[in-house]
Amino acid sequence: MSRSLQFFTPSRAPYFTLHKLPSTSYTRFPVINFPSKKHYITITKSLSSDLDAASSQVLDSGNGQTGVSGVLSADNVVAVQSHAPSESGAAAGIEVDAVTEAELKENGFRSTRRTKLICTIGPATCGFEQLEALAVGGMNVARINMCHGTREWHQMVIERVRRLNEEKGFAVAIMMDTEGSEIHMGDLGGAASVKAEDGEIWTFSVRAFGTPRPERTINVNYDGFAEDVKVGDELLVDGGMVRFEVIEKIGPDVKCRCTDPGLLLPRANLTFWRDGSLVRERNAMLPTISSKDWLDIDFGIAEGVDFIAISFVKSAEVIKHLKSYIAARSRGSDIAVIAKIESIDSLKNLEEIIQASDGAMVARGDLGAQIPLEQVPSAQQKIVQLCRQLNKPVIVASQLLESMIEYPTPTRAEVADVSEAVRQRADALMLSGESAMGQYPDKALAVLRSVSVRIEKWWREEKRHEAMVLPDVGTSFADSISEEICNSAAKMGKNLWFWFYNPCLIMCLHKYGCVNLYLHAYIYPASMCHLSSLSSLWSKVKRAFYILRH
Numbered sequence: 396m397s398r399s400l401q402f403f404t405p406s407r408a409p410y411f412t413l414h415k416l417p418s419t420s421y422t423r424f425p426v427i428n429f430p431s432k433k434h435y436i437t438i439t440k441s442l443s444s445d446l447d448a449a450s451s452q453v454l455d456s457g458n459g460q461t462g463v464s465g466v467l468s469a470d471n472v473v474a475v476q477s478h479a480p481s482e483s484g485a486a487a488g489i490e491v492d493a494v495t496e497a498e499l500k501e502n503g504f505r506s507t508r509r510t511k512l513i514c515t516i517g518p519a520t521c522g523f524e525q526l527e528a529l530a531v532g533g534m535n536v537a538r539i540n541m542c543h544g545t546r547e548w549h550q551m552v553i554e555r556v557r558r559l560n561e562e563k564g565f566a567v568a569i570m571m572d573t574e575g576s577e578i579h580m581g582d583l584g585g586a587a588s589v590k591a592e593d594g595e596i597w598t599f600s601v602r603a604f605g606t607p608r609p610e611r612t613i614n615v616n617y618d619g620f621a622e623d624v625k626v627g628d629e630l631l632v633d634g635g636m637v638r639f640e641v642i643e644k645i646g647p648d649v650k651c652r653c654t655d656p657g658l659l660l661p662r663a664n665l666t667f668w669r670d671g672s673l674v675r676e677r678n679a680m681l682p683t684i685s686s687k688d689w690l691d692i693d694f695g696i697a698e699g700v701d702f703i704a705i706s707f708v709k710s711a712e713v714i715k716h717l718k719s720y721i722a723a724r725s726r727g728s729d730i731a732v733i734a735k736i737e738s739i740d741s742l743k744n745l746e747e748i749i750q751a752s753d754g755a756m757v758a759r760g761d762l763g764a765q766i767p768l769e770q771v772p773s774a775q776q777k778i779v780q781l782c783r784q785l786n787k788p789v790i791v792a793s794q795l796l797e798s799m800i801e802y803p804t805p806t807r808a809e810v811a812d813v814s815e816a817v818r819q820r821a822d823a824l825m826l827s828g829e830s831a832m833g834q835y836p837d838k839a840l841a842v843l844r845s846v847s848v849r850i851e852k853w854w855r856e857e858k859r860h861e862a863m864v865l866p867d868v869g870t871s872f873a874d875s876i877s878e879e880i881c882n883s884a885a886k887m888g889k890n891l892w893f894w895f896y897n898p899c900l901i902m903c904l905h906k907y908g909c910v911n912l913y914l915h916a917y918i919y920p921a922s923m924c925h926l927s928s929l930s931s932l933w934s935k936v937k938r939a940f941y942i943l944r945h
């Protein structure tokens with residue numbers, strides 16, 4: 396099963412991301428000790444890849460003549476190449492141990508970009524060629540949002556992604572995102588969008604309207620809607636993209652006046668506010684996983700998706716319940732459960748929710764509709780930090796490049812937002828409308844990729860990463876010793892050459908049983924095992940850990 400977000404657990408070896416990169420030019424590094432003479436690893440520099448001069452080398456494969464010849468999967472995917480030493484290479488290079496193909500395979504090593512990229516698949520990207528273009532562009536995870544489309548449609552997308560992986564050697568994971576018990580509008584009778592003008596009177600109703608849908612009517616999916624709203628309430632569509640004021644209630648119908656005009660999109664999210672506060676009332680009593688969600692989850696399990704993201708999580712219980720449900724339904728399955736943090740309730744129970752989950756998503760779209768917008772950045776920072784401390788992958792989602800739904804270039808503010816998420820060391824960034832129904836999905840992905848690579852490099856070179864405050868995890872004396880060593884090793888890696896040595900240290904520690912949660916959380920839960928090779932440091936450190944362990 397493909398998996399692209401990184402999960403480091405003591406029992407599971409690191410697993411890294413695959414993707415396809417056209418190669419263009421080479422830099423050579425001399426390599427020692429493999430098998431018995433000097434070898435060189437060729438580092439491929441690629442134009443449209445995560446590579447730039449130092450930050451993102453990928454080992455290129457298969458000159459087919461000497462030494463290691465393995466191509467790991469598809470033709471122009473990365474692999475290992477070994478050469479006889481050359482004068483110039485030996486003079487200019489850094490000494491590292493050669494990496495075997497088997498080691499690379501074990502780590503699924505492809506790219507050094509540590510920030511993983513998730514694309515929501517929609518009408519703009521569901522074709523096989525479109526999916527392939529995204530995979531080439533660096534998509535690590537394809538997300539299907541069960542809020543939209545039919546199960547048959549989603550199944551078709553899954554089948555295409557799988558085919559892409561099998562036939563072309565990618566390893567794009569699949570994330571299924573549940574609809575959840577949110578209040579949202581109906582699907583506008585097939586229209587892509589409808590404009591609501593200032594001052595217009597619209598009817599929101601739990602009644603299902605026939606086709607053609609009467610003008611200025613909106614179906615609402617929540618039965619208690621008309622009872623819960625009051626005259627004077629504000630009705631926000633998509634967190635405020637369009638705003639209405641409730642002026643009258645007539646049975647199941649709620650008449651509203653448009654106060655902020657804008658485009659209504661099918662199935663857009665609805666929230667209502669009273670005296671400046673979000674009204675939750677009976678909606679808050681709805682189950683996190685609706686009966687439709689359970690059917691979708693059965694579908695996801697049957698399809699063997701890699702991740703199930705749960706919308707509007709309120710507590711850890713629902714996550715635990717789902718995890719045992721998945722375990723009972725699919726023995727040996729490693730479907731990971733991602734908690735979407737997008738409600739006030741989820742913020743209240745943040746730590747226990749994250750602890751119970753395999754990862755979290757900062758779902759800023761709905762979060763921004765539930766808490767004041769100016770509080771979203773600090774909430775994001777807190778969630779990302781907590782996830783790192785608890786060693787859980789974290790995704791930052793929604794509106795990263797919103798303007799690119801319509802325009803081929805992002806705003807400077809969007810680039811700054813993406814940079815900040817990378818700087819916070821979020822494990823993954825997610826595109827929503829930009830890739831699902833935007834006009835420039837490939838360009839949006841390219842922006843995420845280039846900004847991620849650039850910011851990662853910048854922070855690495857400047858050694859700007861602040862030390863993380865982590866809880867003690869060792870319970871026994873032996874664990875505490877490991878923990879102290881891990882700490883020191885991590886510190887050493889940071890002080891010496893963060894970018895290169897840390898991954899080597901992780902591998903040493905991992906191999907010799909000294910890896911614990913602490914170290915993983917300290918360094919890179921998101922995977923950045925550079926070169927996958929074992930540096931000359933390896934032999935020294937390995938001896939230390941060998942002694943310690945035996």
Ligand SMILES: Nc1ncnc2c1ncn2[C@@H]1O[C@H](COP(=O)(O)OP(=O)(O)O)[C@@H](O)[C@H]1O
Binds near residue numbers: 515660
């Ligand atoms: N499977 C799909 N079929 C049709 N449209 C989709 C699909 N997935 C996403 N979209 C479109 O892309 C937009 C952005 O996707 P997303 O952020 O996942 O959903 P939402 O806007 O409901 O939170 C949606 O509002 C919808 O217009």
Ligand SMILES: C=C(OP(=O)(O)O)C(=O)O
Binds near residue numbers: 542572762793
């Ligand atoms: C990612 C989110 O969830 P969805 O797109 O499913 O509403 C969000 O609300 O930001």
Ligand SMILES: [K+]
Binds near residue numbers: 540542572573575706
């Ligand atoms: K959803």
Ligand SMILES: [Mg+2]
Binds near residue numbers: 758
């Ligand atoms: Mg949401």
